[in-house]
Amino acid sequence: xxxxxxxxxxxxxxxxxxxxxxxxxxxxxxxxxxxxxxxxxxxxxxxxxxxxxxxxxxxxxxxxxxxxxxxxxxxxxxxxxxxxxxxxxxxxxxxxxxxxxxxxxxxx
Numbered sequence: 604x605x606x607x608x609x610x611x612x613x614x615x616x617x618x619x620x621x622x623x624x625x626x627x628x629x630x631x632x633x634x635x636x637x638x639x640x641x642x643x644x645x646x647x648x649x650x651x652x653x654x655x656x657x658x659x660x661x662x663x664x665x666x667x668x669x670x671x672x673x674x675x676x677x678x679x680x681x682x683x684x685x686x687x688x689x690x691x692x693x694x695x696x697x698x699x700x701x702x703x704x705x706x707x708x709x710x711x
Contacts, residue, residue, distance in 0.1 A: 605643035606656055612663035615639035635707035657681045
């Protein structure tokens, strides 16, 4: 599933030449519209790699777990730290679980 964009949070990386989500998307699918808000220009081609979601400094992108696995209310939200990534999982009943992992190449 392509990333869902929170249009209130997305600032297009302050109208840089290329937003972070555009820079990291391996499929070259993320793009800024005329309103300088991110969107996935070919949702069917999205690999669900979550690179754009992890790179977004505003937390404006999120993924929805496919409805076959968790229904539409289930979410998976990453938070990048300096040496870690914390995943927040929210299931269809609203139960929240967090998992923290060290990033590859971190020294601690």
